[in-house]
Amino acid sequence: MGYPRASEEASAQYRAAQKGAAFAVFSDWGVLRFAGPERSKFLQGLMTSDVAALAPGQSGWSCLLTAKGRIRAHVLLLAREQEILALGPSAALRNLAEDFGRVILLSQTTMSPAEDLAAPILLLGSGAAEFADYVPPDLEVLAARDGRFSPPAAWLLAPKDRSEKVLATLQSAATARLGPEAFEMLRLEAGIAAFGRELGEEVFPQEARLEAEVNLNKGCYLGQEIMSRLSRRGHVNRLLVRLKLAGPEIPTAGAKVLVAGRESGFTASAAYSPREGGTLAFAFLRREDATAGTRAELEGGRPAEII
Secondary structure, three states: OOOOOOOHHHHHHHHHHHHOOEEEEOOOEEEEEEEOOOHHHHHHOOEOOOHHHOOOOOEEEEEEEOOOOOEEEEEEEEEOOOEEEEEEEHHHHHHHHHHHHOOHHHOOOEEEEOOOEOOOEEEEOOOOOOHHHOOOHHHOOEEEEEOOOOOOEEEEEOEHHHHHHHHHHHHHHOOEEOOHHHHHHHHHHHOOOOEOOOEOOOOOOOOOOOHHHOOOOOOOOOOHHHHHHHHHHOOOOEEEEEEEEOOOOOOOOOOEEEEOOEEEEEEEEEEEEOOOOEEEEEEEEEHHHOOOOOEEEEOOOEEEEEO
């Protein structure tokens, strides 16, 4: 069944995050920089969101799809005066660079790794959106708002030559530096799907409830025809849900989930939730079963309920 309830260290970090702002460093993430006069037009024709609507300083999550409409990459786009930055897991950025590299020569757009920037930092919790309260302006940190968290969080991008000072400032101003386990606890409680965990090339955006990141009115982009077809049909066959499981043990990803005695789907990420007093797990279930309050069980009889 995997490891049991959260470690003492993760629990302490979680509790500290409830009292104020906390931060996490995503060393396995990176940033791609898009520049040139057609950068917005280029991304508009490939990504699912309305990139052209982003004014300088605004940010938003967006998907790159396969030709069959599945999620090839999921990144946060930050518009600036002379560039657009894409933040995301290294695997997502590699897919982005590979696919864009085939067509970018047809556009007045350049794409390059933002090697001058350190690994993205997520600042979340009370007052996180007002990141200047934690990071002085003279450190020249860029920020991208992330409204998926409540209260909203901020992704911080520091110049590499100032990253140590930024981390030291955060360490003294915030209540905790989160490790991966504590962040997973907060992510599961917030219901945020992650690329490489819940999101990937076997998943439609609609299955992961990312409809807000899919624009159906802006014109053509890769996978747009599939998105329109799914919209006309009205539904997908499975949906991402969160299960509250009996007991503290963390199930392994891929555990079978049964509803009314028949197999309905499988689990993805899971983490212990102090707020719920038990384990939360993401799961993909048949659409007709994906309703809050539905009782389910893992293979082997462990009780669960959709929240």
